[in-house]
Amino acid sequence: MKKSSxxxxxxxxxxxxxxxxxxxxxxxxxxxIEELQEQIKESDLPERAKDxxxxxxxxxxxxxxxxxxxxxxxxxxxILEEVEAKIQKLEETIHKSTP
Numbered sequence: 001m002k003k004s005s006x007x008x009x010x011x012x013x014x015x016x017x018x019x020x021x022x023x024x025x026x027x028x029x030x031x032x033i034e035e036l037q038e039q040i041k042e043s044d045l046p047e048r049a050k051d052x053x054x055x056x057x058x059x060x061x062x063x064x065x066x067x068x069x070x071x072x073x074x075x076x077x078x079i080l081e082e083v084e085a086k087i088q089k090l091e092e093t094i095h096k097s098t099p
Contacts, residue, residue: 012032013057037057
């Protein structure tokens with residue numbers, strides 16, 4: 001997979017997170033996350049990168065499906081910080097695996 005494709009996948013994940021923060025189009029975001037997970041399964045990314053993308057997608061999915069009222073602002077903040085940390089690890093993994 002080309003580096004530009006990998007960066008596109010990372011951008012898609014970040015876009016989904018930003019869309020959550022804006023609190024719009026919940027169903028569309030969930031569908032995009034599902035599509036992204038399917039693309040990752042078919043990609044030639046290293047296994048560690050695939051695992052990180054899966055974890056990020058699950059975290060964003062949890063944010064979207066748990067409901068606004070069910071989660072405190074602190075919980076939302078913690079999940080978003082966790083997602084950011086995983087995205088950093090994903091970028092590091094991708095940079096290590098690409099020549």
